[in-house]
Each structure stands twice: as C-alpha cells, then as structure tokens.
Amino acid sequence: MCSSDIQVDVIIPTQTKYLDLIGSIGERIGKDLETFEGDREALAYHLNLVLTEATINAIKHANYKNTEDTVRITIQIQEDAVIIKVYDHGQGFDLENVPVPDFENPKEGGMGIFFIKTLMDSVTYTRQDDCNVLEIVKYLK
Amino acid sequence: MKLNLEKMNGYSVLFIQAERIDAHNSGELKEYILDMIEQGEINIIVQLELVRFIDSSGLGALLSGYKNTAARSGKLALSNLQPQVLSMFELTRLNRVFEIYADLNEAFENEP
Numbered sequence: 001m002c003s004s005d006i007q008v009d010v011i012i013p014t015q016t017k018y019l020d021l022i023g024s025i026g027e028r029i030g031k032d033l034e035t036f037e038g039d040r041e042a043l044a045y046h047l048n049l050v051l052t053e054a055t056i057n058a059i060k061h062a063n064y065k066n067t068e069d070t071v072r073i074t075i076q077i078q079e080d081a082v083i084i085k086v087y088d089h090g091q092g093f094d095l096e097n098v099p100v101p102d103f104e105n106p107k108e109g110g111m112g113i114f115f116i117k118t119l120m121d122s123v124t125y126t127r128q129d130d131c132n133v134l135e136i137v138k139y140l141k
Numbered sequence: 142m143k144l145n146l147e148k149m150n151g152y153s154v155l156f157i158q159a160e161r162i163d164a165h166n167s168g169e170l171k172e173y174i175l176d177m178i179e180q181g182e183i184n185i186i187v188q189l190e191l192v193r194f195i196d197s198s199g200l201g202a203l204l205s206g207y208k209n210t211a212a213r214s215g216k217l218a219l220s221n222l223q224p225q226v227l228s229m230f231e232l233t234r235l236n237r238v239f240e241i242y243a244d245l246n247e248a249f250e251n252e253p
Contacts, residue, residue, distance in 0.1 A: 016165035108201035
C-alpha cells in the first residue's frame with residue numbers, strides 16, 4: 001500500500017440503525033475524492049447507496065440467532081479506485097444468479113444488488129475462511 | 142420517521158420529515174401508507190422535498206403504496222424530488238410508473 005492510500009475499517013452489530021453511519025462515511029469520502037473527474041455529488045450518493053445496500057444485504061444474510069454477530073466493512077481509497085469490502089458470517093448467496101429486476105412489472109424487492117452492479121465497476125462475492133466477502137470496486141479514472 | 146399528513150385539494154399529502162429513507166425506516170413508511178389506504182385515503186401525494194437519500198427498500202415502500210392505491214382505483218403520486226433521488230427512480234424506470242411532479246401546485250392541477 002503506498003503512503004497516499006487511506007483505509008477505513010468499521011465493525012457494526014447486525015442492526016439497521018447503523019446503515020446511516022456507514023452510508024454517510026461513503027458519501028463523505030465521495031465528496032472529497034478530488035482525483036475523480038466525473039460528477040462528485042453523484043459519486044457521493046452512489047457510494048452512500050452502495051454501502052447501504054451492501055450492508056443491509058450482509059445484515060439480512062447474517063445469523064439472526066447470534067445477537068453478537070457483526071458486519072465488517074472496509075473502504076480503501078486508492079489514487080485510481082475505491083475498494084469496498086463487506087464481510088458477513090451468513091450462508092452466502094450466488095451473486096451471479098441474482099435476477100435483474102423486471103422493469104415492466106416492478107417488484108418491491110431485489111433492487112439492491114442491481115444498484116451495486118449498475119453503479120460500480122466490479123463486484124465479486126467469495127468465501128474466505130469463516131466469512132463471505134462482497135468486494136466492490138469503483139474506478140476513479 | 143417523522144411524517145406529517147395534510148388534506149389538500151382532495152388529496153392526502155404525506156410530508157416526509159426525514160432526510161434519509163433506508164431499510165431502517167422504510168418499513169415504518171410502508172405500514173403508514175398501507176394504514177392510510179385501509180382507512181380509505183386512496184389519493185395520496187408523497188412530498189419528498191426534505192429527502193436527500195432513498196435506497197431500494199424506500200423505493201419498495203413507495204411502490205407498495207402505489208400498487209395498493211391503484212388496486213382501489215386511487216393513485217399515489219410523488220412531488221418535490223431532489224435530483225439525486227429522482228435519478229434513483231430513473232435508474233429503476235420507476236419514473237414511468239409514478240406520476241412525479243415538480244411541486245404540489247403542479248400535482249394539484251390533476252384532480253384526484
């Protein structure tokens with residue numbers, strides 16, 4: 001990691017009241033990304049949204065029986081990219097088989113992963129040791 | 142979530158008094174709207190002027206209200222969307238589903 005990189009590392013209980021905190025960190029980071037040449041206000045909103053959606057996804061997949069379960073979120077800010085990793089301890093899901101929303105017959109759910117895939121540049125979901133990692137990359141150039 | 146309900150020009154206008162609608166408070170919004178519909182308030186405008194952020198669950202709560210008013214021959218329209226919030230409706234094509242007005246005066250030009 002070069003000296004200009006920043007990493008934010010947050011661990012929260014699996015409770016929805018922390019979504020605002022996580023999303024707000026992303027929004028603030030987006031507003032300050034001076035190397036980004038596009039619409040920084042839009043980027044800030046998108047980072048807020050993607051972090052919110054990825055975190056609620058991890059909370060939903062978490063083990064509800066374990067009240068001490070946590071979700072870990074890391075945000076790495078590099079010169080040319082923002083890398084978000086969200087770690088959950090649940091059973092996992094198949095990212096590739098999440099259906100695209102049916103825009104002609106919209107439904108109430110199922111838009112979260114669509115937002116992440118559409119607004120970011122790369123998304124993967126892998127098993128690592130005792131947890132799953134959703135890794136999201138947004139390139140800045 | 143703080144919500145204010147006012148009767149105006151034949152509509153039930155629901156003012157969202159929160160900057161953020163996400164999975165923490167969208168369930169409450171959805172239930173509130175469904176309660177309104179149960180009580181016969183089927184012509185609803187949701188005024189979103191203060192809302193800076195909406196996530197997929199917030200869109201889902203509004204869509205639930207839309208479907209339930211439509212099923213009773215009513216409607217649920219939206220007004221005063223901030224640009225980034227509007228862009229979420231465009232991304233999901235929900236701007237083709239909802240009637241979206243710049244402000245309440247424009248909404249009132251269409252009678253319930």
